[in-house]
Amino acid sequence: MAEITGKVRVIDGDTLDVGQTRIRLHGIDAPESDQPCTTLSGQNWACGDWITRQVRDRFQGAKVRCEPLSKDRYGRTVARCFVDGTDIAKVLVQEGLAFAYRKYSLDYDLDEKAAYVANKGVHGFVLQSPARYRLTRIKGRVGDDPDCQIKGNISASGKHIYHMPGQKFYDRTGIAPAKGERWFCSEAQAKASGWRPAKR
DSSP: OOOEEEEEEEEETTEEEETTEEEEETTEEOOOTTOOEEOTTSOEEOHHHHHHHHHHHHHTTOEEEEEEEEEOTTSOEEEEEEETTEEHHHHHHHTTSSEEOTTTOOTTHHHHHHHHHTTOGGGGSBOOOHHHHHHHHSTTSSOSOTTOOEEEEEOTTOOEEEEOTTSTTTTTOOOOGGGTOEEESSHHHHHHTTOEEOOO
């Protein structure tokens, strides 16, 4: 894939536009722009918005060179991006403005550990991981009862299928009780209610 160069327009803590290309920075995950943090005294504050502003202050309008690696499921280009030879993602993790996204890369693992020890940025507060926050924000994707996490979904063709945690489509499956969908506490309960297991 060809290099992408141009001026940066910051979308949020880990997403940039360079020209017409939307870029997701490789190997990091920043809090969502609407994600709250909690201080040690229990006060909520808009840390996601603060992080977006911090990234804007540092990189908005800068000339960037990005090395594309892949595309994500939203069609964004996943890339490493550099301003004057400095790795943007590395700076954000070092300053506590983003986490190392270990699910995809260990490139910034040590940078995050150093930021954590130094209490930099978000490491001085309490917050969910951005990935977990995204899941809980989407209605119907996370059940209220931790003991009943099997998703009984009804497909567009009317098939009753249940998804177990860890299966391929579990995270993106939402449950809409108004449509007859429901949560189950065991596979036996799901099967007895007429649902069949998802194939993957």
